[in-house]
Amino acid sequence: MEHWKADSEGIAVASEALRQGKLVGMPTETVYGLAGNALDAQAVASIFDVKQRPTFDPLIVHADSMDAALALASSVPAIARHLAEVFWPGPLTLVLPRRADLPDLLSAGLETVALRVPSHPVAHQLLKECGVPLAAPSANRFGRISPTTADHVLEEFTDAPEVAGVLDAGACEMGLESTVVGFPGGDRVVVYRLGATPLEELNDHVDHLEWVRVADAEDNPELAKRGEQSPGMLARHYAPRTPLLLLEQDAEIPDSDAGTGWLSFQGHPGLEGPQEVLSVKGDLREAANRLFGCLRHLDALGLDQLIAWKVPDQGLGAAINDRLTRASLR
Ligand code: TXA
Numbered sequence: 001m002e003h004w005k006a007d008s009e010g011i012a013v014a015s016e017a018l019r020q021g022k023l024v025g026m027p028t029e030t031v032y033g034l035a036g037n038a039l040d041a042q043a044v045a046s047i048f049d050v051k052q053r054p055t056f057d058p059l060i061v062h063a064d065s066m067d068a069a070l071a072l073a074s075s076v077p078a079i080a081r082h083l084a085e086v087f088w089p090g091p092l093t094l095v096l097p098r099r100a101d102l103p104d105l106l107s108a109g110l111e112t113v114a115l116r117v118p119s120h121p122v123a124h125q126l127l128k129e130c131g132v133p134l135a136a137p138s139a140n141r142f143g144r145i146s147p148t149t150a151d152h153v154l155e156e157f158t159d160a161p162e163v164a165g166v167l168d169a170g171a172c173e174m175g176l177e178s179t180v181v182g183f184p185g186g187d188r189v190v191v192y193r194l195g196a197t198p199l200e201e202l203n204d205h206v207d208h209l210e211w212v213r214v215a216d217a218e219d220n221p222e223l224a225k226r227g228e229q230s231p232g233m234l235a236r237h238y239a240p241r242t243p244l245l246l247l248e249q250d251a252e253i254p255d256s257d258a259g260t261g262w263l264s265f266q267g268h269p270g271l272e273g274p275q276e277v278l279s280v281k282g283d284l285r286e287a288a289n290r291l292f293g294c295l296r297h298l299d300a301l302g303l304d305q306l307i308a309w310k311v312p313d314q315g316l317g318a319a320i321n322d323r324l325t326r327a328s329l330r
């Protein structure tokens with residue numbers, strides 16, 4: 001696959017590849033996506049194929065404006081339109097009733113489609129130039145750590161001929177995926193996935209926000225069909241290959257063998273072995289931004305186990321703890 005600079009030339013080449021049904025690594029403000037033409041059933045199928053993603057787990061469709069995004073829905077509840085007006089462009093994904101002519105696989109057979117308008121200028125320009133909405137899951141193989149740099153995308157997909165290249169726009173600003181919200185019955189607001197738009201910010205605009213905790217999610221397709229939870233809530237996710245043990249925020253240092261790597265919020269004195277610190281100054285934004293990169297570093301060391309501490313459970317911290325929890329499940 002090609003490694004393109006994200007300048008106007010690179011964007012032009014990438015959008016031509018997309019129009020021809022190829023896939024492209026696309027930078028967004030959250031993580032890098034593996035993008036393909038959302039209206040082309042073949043391109044959508046090759047996203048599932050290349051990612052080795054199970055076909056019950058639907059994709060997010062990206063558009064360059066609110067109107068273009070909402071045009072892919074068959075109806076838009078008032079509260080959904082309000083959230084789109086407040087949070088787009090940005091890291092919020094809205095799950096809405098889908099237009100019948102969209103490829104079925106996009107929605108994994110559900111009656112809904114996930115929509116988002118990214119704020120990253122390169123994503124915006126690419127969407128504008130290729131002139132079609134782009135389906136883009138995070139550009140990692142299924143269940144693995146999400147990519148926050150173009151190099152991560154290159155590592156995941158070097159050997160995949162369907163991926164034409166990646167547009168390199170440096171590290172992603174947020175480093176954590178979008179928050180995913182659905183509207184079962186058209187009047188409820190349910191958070192399916194915590195992410196880069198904190199619950200507290202959503203709460204300011206929603207009377208009664210519901211939230212499905214990972215621990216409460218079941219592997220039950222009926223619940224997904226009714227919009228009670230997202231198919232992507234499959235517990236183990238965002239996972240390093242090395243087993244990860246997750247400790248509460250204030251837990252003492254446990255006994256450990258050589259071959260242990262550590263991940264802490266602000267740094268722990270007295271640890272033996274490699275340690276990654278999410279944010280020395282205790283900034284949750286910085287921690288969110290560094291999370292997946294730190295996990296990748298530790299995972300590459302070939303250790304026997306990783307031990308991580310939870311971070312404070314507010315704002316972006318809730319989403320960080322969600323990813324750490326899923327990474328720790330076996
Ligand atoms: O920040 C992001 O959202 C990134 C960038 C590339 O935009 N994309 C991303 O996509 O994280 P992905 O495919 O890794 O995660 C999509 C999530 C999954 O949890 C999926 O189950 C959920 O959105 N989802 C998609 N369509 C849905 C639907 N119709 N109903 C419920 N959940 C849906």
Ligand code: MG
Pocket residue numbers: 137138146
């Ligand atoms: Mg993903």
